[in-house]
Amino acid sequence: MQDSAAFASLSGALGSKTMSEDATQIVAAMTAKARAAARIVARASDAKKADALLAAAKALRAAAPTILNANAVDMEAGAANGLSAAMLDRLKLDDSRIEGITSAVEQVAHLADPVGQVIDRSERPNGLVMERVRVPVGVLAIIYESRPNVTADAAALGLRSGNAVILRGGSEAVHSNRAIHAAMVEGIVKAGLPADAVQLVPTQDRAAVGALLKAQGQIDMVIPRGGKSLVARVQDEARVPVLAHLDGICHTYIHAKADPAMAEAIAVNAKMRRTGICGSTETLLIDQDYPEPARLIGALLDAGCEVRADDMLMELDARTVPAEEADWGTEYLDAVVSAKMVSGVDEAIEHIARYGSQHTESIITNDDTAAADFLSGVDSAIVMHNASTQYADGGEFGLGAEIGIATGRLHARGPVALEGLTTYKWLVHGSGQTRP
Known part of the structure; x- marks a missing residue:
C-alpha cells in the first residue's frame, strides 16, 4: 500500500502531466536508486546476501495470511475479467504454493555465491596473470505476467547474484505482487541491505514498461516473462539488452x-x-x-x-x-x-x-x-x-529458483539462475611490466 500512496502523491505533485510523463519520471527515480543500491549489493559478502534472503523467507512465512488475502482479491478480479483457467492457475496462491515460494528463496540463500568466482586463470610469457572473474550484471528489470511467485524468485536471484532488481508485474497480480514484495523488502532491510535493491514499479501504466525498455545506461538487462505479445513488445522496443524467453512449444x-x-x-x-x-x-x-x-x-x-x-x-x-x-x-x-x-x-x-x-x-x-x-x-x-x-x-536442475528459461543463443540458455545473472570482468595482475 505504501507503493500506491507514493505513486498517488507523485502523480498529484506532477499535476497536469500525462501518465506517460509520470511513468517516465517514476522509472528514472527508481533506476537512480537501483544503481546506488547495486553498488552496495555488488560488494556485499556471501554471508550478508544469504542472511538477507533467509530473513526475507522468514518475513514471507509471517506474511502468508496477508499474501493470501491479497491473492484472493486478484483471483476474484481475474475471474470477473474472464482470465482463462490456465491464467488463473498461474495466478492462484495457497498455503502450499506460498511455502514453495518461501522454500525457493531459502534454497537460493544456500546456493554458492557466483560473484567473485574465477572462471579461468592463465599466465602470459611476460609474467602477467590474467583472470576472468564473475561479477553482477548491475541493474536488472524483470517484466512479467500472472505468476506472483516471480516477484520472490526474481528478487532472490537478483540479490544473491549481487544485482539490484526493478520488478514490473502484471496488473492481474498487482495485489499479490505488492504483498510479496513488501515481505521480501522487510527481510532485506533487517539484514542491513538497502530496500532499493529490490523495487516494484508502483504503477500499472503501460508507459512504465516503455520507460524501462528505453532506459539505456540506467538498466543493464531486461528479462521478460510472459506471453508472446509481452515478449514481442520487449524485443521490439528495448534499447537495452534483453534475455528473452519465448513460447514453450x-x-x-x-x-x-x-x-x-x-x-x-x-x-x-x-x-x-x-x-x-x-x-x-x-x-x-x-x-x-x-x-x-x-x-x-x-x-x-x-x-x-x-x-x-x-x-x-x-x-x-x-x-x-x-x-x-x-x-x-x-x-x-x-x-x-x-x-x-x-x-x-x-x-x-x-x-x-x-x-x-x-x-x-x-x-x-x-x-x-x-x-x-x-x-x-x-x-x-x-x-x-x-x-x-x-x-x-x-x-x-539444482539451480534453486529460476528467472526463466532462455531460448536464445547468447549469454545464457535454458534455466537462468545465478550464473545467468552475472557477467565477467578481466583482472590482470602484474609485477611492473611495461609494453614494448
Whole structure:
C-alpha cells in the first residue's frame, strides 16, 4: 500500500502531466536508486546476501495470511475479467504454493555465491596473470505476467547474484505482487541491505514498461516473462539488452523402441501434470513403428486431454479431433495436445526445427543410438532422454529458483539462475611490466 500512496502523491505533485510523463519520471527515480543500491549489493559478502534472503523467507512465512488475502482479491478480479483457467492457475496462491515460494528463496540463500568466482586463470610469457572473474550484471528489470511467485524468485536471484532488481508485474497480480514484495523488502532491510535493491514499479501504466525498455545506461538487462505479445513488445522496443524467453512449444517424441509403459507415463505427465507451465509438452510425435500408439493416445484422452491428431492417428480413436496447420506451432497452456505420426528420428528433428520454440524436447526410447542422434540433432535449450519435459525448471536442475528459461543463443540458455545473472570482468595482475 505504501507503493500506491507514493505513486498517488507523485502523480498529484506532477499535476497536469500525462501518465506517460509520470511513468517516465517514476522509472528514472527508481533506476537512480537501483544503481546506488547495486553498488552496495555488488560488494556485499556471501554471508550478508544469504542472511538477507533467509530473513526475507522468514518475513514471507509471517506474511502468508496477508499474501493470501491479497491473492484472493486478484483471483476474484481475474475471474470477473474472464482470465482463462490456465491464467488463473498461474495466478492462484495457497498455503502450499506460498511455502514453495518461501522454500525457493531459502534454497537460493544456500546456493554458492557466483560473484567473485574465477572462471579461468592463465599466465602470459611476460609474467602477467590474467583472470576472468564473475561479477553482477548491475541493474536488472524483470517484466512479467500472472505468476506472483516471480516477484520472490526474481528478487532472490537478483540479490544473491549481487544485482539490484526493478520488478514490473502484471496488473492481474498487482495485489499479490505488492504483498510479496513488501515481505521480501522487510527481510532485506533487517539484514542491513538497502530496500532499493529490490523495487516494484508502483504503477500499472503501460508507459512504465516503455520507460524501462528505453532506459539505456540506467538498466543493464531486461528479462521478460510472459506471453508472446509481452515478449514481442520487449524485443521490439528495448534499447537495452534483453534475455528473452519465448513460447514453450515443447515436444515429446515416442521412438519405435520406447518402452510402452514408460512412454505412456511420461507422455501423460509431460502434458497433464501442470498444463499451464512453459515446460508442458504441446506436441506429441509418435514413430510410425511404435507398437502401441492407440494405447498412448487413449491414455491422454482418458486423462482429460483433448488430442488434435493428424489423419493417421485420428483413425486410432474416435475421440480425437483433426489437427490444423496452426496447431503445430501453438502453445496451448491447457489440456490440449497436438499429435503427429513421424517416420523416424530425422522427421521428428525436422518437425521440431520447423515448429518448435527451442525450449524443451524429449525422446523416449531404449535405443541409445537414436537417443544420441536426437540429443545432438535437436537445437533447443533443453533436450531430454526418457524424462518428462515438465522437468524444465531451475529447481529441478539444482539451480534453486529460476528467472526463466532462455531460448536464445547468447549469454545464457535454458534455466537462468545465478550464473545467468552475472557477467565477467578481466583482472590482470602484474609485477611492473611495461609494453614494448
